[in-house]
Amino acid sequence: MLLQIDLQSEVPIYTQLVHNIIEGIARKELLPGEALPSVRSMAADLGINLHTVNKAYNILKQDGFVQVNRKQGAVIHPASFPLADEQYQLRLQEQMRPLIAEAICRGMSSEQFKVISEQIYSQFSIGEEKEDG
Amino acid sequence: MLLQIDLQSEVPIYTQLVHNIIEGIARKELLPGEALPSVRSMAADLGINLHTVNKAYNILKQDGFVQVNRKQGAVIHPASFPLADEQYQLRLQEQMRPLIAEAICRGMSSEQFKVISEQIYSQFSIGEEKEDG
Amino acid sequence: MLLQIDLQSEVPIYTQLVHNIIEGIARKELLPGEALPSVRSMAADLGINLHTVNKAYNILKQDGFVQVNRKQGAVIHPASFPLADEQYQLRLQEQMRPLIAEAICRGMSSEQFKVISEQIYSQFSIGEEKEDG
Amino acid sequence: MLLQIDLQSEVPIYTQLVHNIIEGIARKELLPGEALPSVRSMAADLGINLHTVNKAYNILKQDGFVQVNRKQGAVIHPASFPLADEQYQLRLQEQMRPLIAEAICRGMSSEQFKVISEQIYSQFSIGEEKEDG
DNA sequence: GTGGTCTAGACCACG
DNA sequence: GTGGTCTAGACCACT
Structure with missing residues (x-):
């Protein structure tokens, strides 16, 4: 680590x-x-x-x-992580809203934003998907 | 406002x-x-x-x-807003990474995350969808 | 204070x-x-x-x-205090159980224990009840 | 045990x-x-x-x-357990006071508190109520 | 050796 | 002037 x-x-x-x-x-x-x-x-x-x-x-x-x-x-934590419950999702939206607002002002489309999200997501799962196959 | x-x-x-x-x-x-x-x-x-x-x-x-x-x-600003240049995108990724990491830990899939992003995006474009058509 | x-x-x-x-x-x-x-x-x-x-x-x-x-x-907190929800009541019971267990071992009856609780409760509400009457 | x-x-x-x-x-x-x-x-x-x-x-x-x-x-201890003497009762009150204070802040009445005490008491005397009769 | 607690003193962001 | 953050060093409880 x-x-x-x-x-x-x-x-x-x-x-x-x-x-x-x-x-x-x-x-x-x-x-x-x-x-x-x-x-x-x-x-x-x-x-x-x-x-x-x-x-x-x-x-x-x-x-x-x-x-x-x-x-x-x-x-x-050996057993369970906290869940993505409603309270968390609300907090997440609060954190994302200003980021997305600025992205919109800078002319970034929803699709472009999703591409960036996808990129970050994929950074966290390198070498994983193959293991299941 | x-x-x-x-x-x-x-x-x-x-x-x-x-x-x-x-x-x-x-x-x-x-x-x-x-x-x-x-x-x-x-x-x-x-x-x-x-x-x-x-x-x-x-x-x-x-x-x-x-x-x-x-x-x-x-x-x-009457003329132009700042653009989504590379520097901005890097900053945006830095800000999004911890949010996405926590979302992953809480079991939120990339698709779920994109749904939330989409929701926030749509909150900012109420009544203007027709403008693109 | x-x-x-x-x-x-x-x-x-x-x-x-x-x-x-x-x-x-x-x-x-x-x-x-x-x-x-x-x-x-x-x-x-x-x-x-x-x-x-x-x-x-x-x-x-x-x-x-x-x-x-x-x-x-x-x-x-100007508006509301946390409520006595189920989670709190469970925590309270966890805290009270060892106290009550020892009280039982020392021969204290449920009635005696309730008297003591009542005494402490009354210490917190001196001069209150009359104001409502 | x-x-x-x-x-x-x-x-x-x-x-x-x-x-x-x-x-x-x-x-x-x-x-x-x-x-x-x-x-x-x-x-x-x-x-x-x-x-x-x-x-x-x-x-x-x-x-x-x-x-x-x-x-x-x-x-x-085969013979006798310690008694609920005055010193013990003072200690018990010291331990209970903060618990009761929080209960009051959370809107729990003296009656509700006594119900909880009673519940815990009864957990310790399952199957022995007849012994008093 | 571990974290928990407390002290002391410093700088900074905020308003 | 307020709390937030960070550092440094100390003692203690627990295991």
Whole structure:
């Protein structure tokens, strides 16, 4: 698992960490039940403070993506991830609306937008479809 | 033009303002050349600080969505909006990637995601489908 | 609002703060919409670190008891408090079960337990019932 | 005696163990004089550390619920359990107050609360109501 | 060795 | 002046 943190970004480090880990899960590089590095070791690896890592882990725990085991530290949630329920879909729409509004202003059609979405989707499923066949 | 500001939101007010105006443009409620309310009146209407409105207008100006004249104040850019160039598309992908990653983790398929995108797109083009025909 | 913090207690300070504020709401000393002290001033008043106060406020925010306004700081949630839904009742039962189990072992009857509950309830509604009459 | 340990819980494992055993006593599944499993076997059964079981047993001993002999190991206190003295009642009230405060905030009446208490009480006395008659 | 808690001090975004 | 973020270092509870 390769984590890419941009210390200069306006996006908070702990948010970047959360995103990185969720993307790792989506890419199936991080599998259910898999242990995450301890806050100390990850902080050392990234050259950041352990509290920053801790905050990211706690957000992921609260969102249901990881469990924080008493002895083992943090592990990817072994059983189930949170579902795409109505509440989530509403939140997603709230997040997408400004992006789509700007896309429209810049003359991007719905089809172009869907192509971009499709591209990103395919980035997360490289080498998967064949395995089922 | 109805502006909806949520003071409890984690999204900064000036960002909400920027989003609201871009959405107004996308919805064609704000037309090229149209004047925006003065900083003072909009701040009074929304019960927020002058600086906040000013900051939003400056961002929109910098992004090329509005022009700021001494006389007229801020107007929707009368000539051209910024294009969906490569730089923009890269930025858009950066913004969409974490959203799509979470959607994948929650079991949302590419098709479902495109349906949601389509829905939002259609919200911005009510009553103008005929224009393409 | 008088806050009583026991620095020697095994209960974390931020938890004591959360309890204190919820009890203040229950006692109607803290009314909906009322502003809480800023994290800095409360931390100074109690002689603790502002981060500890911050953590307490964030928990209360997450639980829906306070709103954190962008300019005003923290205020008691002006509209509605979280409800006693099924999920809450299950959590409450989980918290009560060990207490009641020990009470049973010590020979306390259901009636005695209810008397104690009633006493605590009445501590939160001193001087209220008369106002309705 | 079925012990249910939740490794993901925020409640320390030794505390969960203490609760489980006290609940077993309250449910009369564990009778006075009955031997508890050895530290070693219980730790093995639950897949937890020896020290953790040991700590739980020591707390129970200190509270007067079990006796620890060199030969037999730990046994449920054969003679008398600790009483519901004033000191205990004060502690109980301290533990209940925050729970009741939150219940009040969530709109739960004293009657509703007593119903829940009654339900939990009845869970501990299944099949023994006749003994009082 | 793990995370949890607390302290202290700093800078920044926001309004 | 407000909370948000990050750092640094410390102690403790748990296992």
